[in-house]
Amino acid sequence: MGAHQDTRIVVTGAGRGIGAALARRFAAEGARLVVNDLDADAARAVADELGAVAVPGDAASEHGVGELISKARTALDGPVDVYCANAGVPTGGGPEAPEADWAQAWEVNVMAHVRAARALLPEWLERGQGRFVSTVSAAGLLTMIGAAPYSVTKHGAFAFAEWLSLTYRHRGIHVHAVCPQGVRTDMLDGTGAAGQLVLTPTAIEPEKVADAVLAGIADERFLILPHPEVAEFYANRASEPDRWLGGMNKLQRRLEDGKA
Ligand SMILES: NC(=O)c1ccc[n+]([C@@H]2O[C@H](COP(=O)([O-])OP(=O)(O)OC[C@H]3O[C@@H](n4cnc5c(N)ncnc54)[C@H](O)[C@@H]3O)[C@@H](O)[C@H]2O)c1
Secondary structure, eight states: OOTTTTTTTTTTTTSSSHHHHHHHHHTTTTOOEEEOSSHHHHHHHHHHHHHHHEOOOSSSHHHHOOOOOOOHHHTTTTOOOOEEEOOOOOOOOTSSSSSSHHHHHHHIIIIIIHHHHHHHHHHHHHHHEEEEEEOOOGGGGGGOOTTTHHHHHHHHHHHHHHHHHHHHGGGTTEEEEEESSOBBBBBHHHTHHHHHHGGGGGGOOHHHHHHHHHHHHHHHOEEEETTTTTTHHHHHHHHHHHHHHHHHHHHHHHHHHHHO
């Protein structure tokens, strides 16, 4: 018997990267899975490999989330036990980034989680159980240079996960915030010079993130840090904000020098 034997699990953005690694890891533990991705072919390929059900589509819009959860309920023949809100977009730039980019980052990185919780909570509260796994990012605890929409919305995702946890933990709702730094996926490849500078040197494989998630669930830990050193950075940010900002600004200047 696996640790998640017959558990009904939905993973969003699971056609590749961290989501696919999570789906594989849960499947190895006996879970019954729904694999979601906007990229239908990618979702189907992972689902076929795992003997799971693909439910392609948008895991962010109100309509998309509603469809996903209702199709998952049917496919899994019962309520969703674990929802992994993993799909995300790595929107870069600063205030000058187009309105549409800011809006998409907000939709996918934050509202997708809010809408899933809205759809799942009534049944979870009635059953007195449910687990929400939010793939945030270390950028949600710290920040990512060169990517204001990503940093701001990942802070939002982290805040929402915290809020869910503190509001419902006495009612059987378990929440986890997964906050990795660099992970070797297509997303990392697209982060350009800033990613090369701050993420690539310590990047880990998506399978290591999945291992950390399973361990975090087993230990019932809210904060899951696949890169343990992030705990120290997070503490430094809180205790010495100006020193921490100075250090981050040094990275920013290194990035600018590299471009010059
Ligand atoms: N790769 C990293 O370095 C890193 C670090 C920290 C956090 N994260 C977070 O991990 C999560 C997964 O990232 P990844 O690195 O595996 O990225 P990835 O780009 O490899 O995979 C993301 C998948 O999500 C899908 N997706 C995007 N928007 C969607 C939507 N609205 N509905 C359904 N699917 C959608 C994409 O089609 C893609 O297949 C993201 O939330 C990301 O922000 C990644």
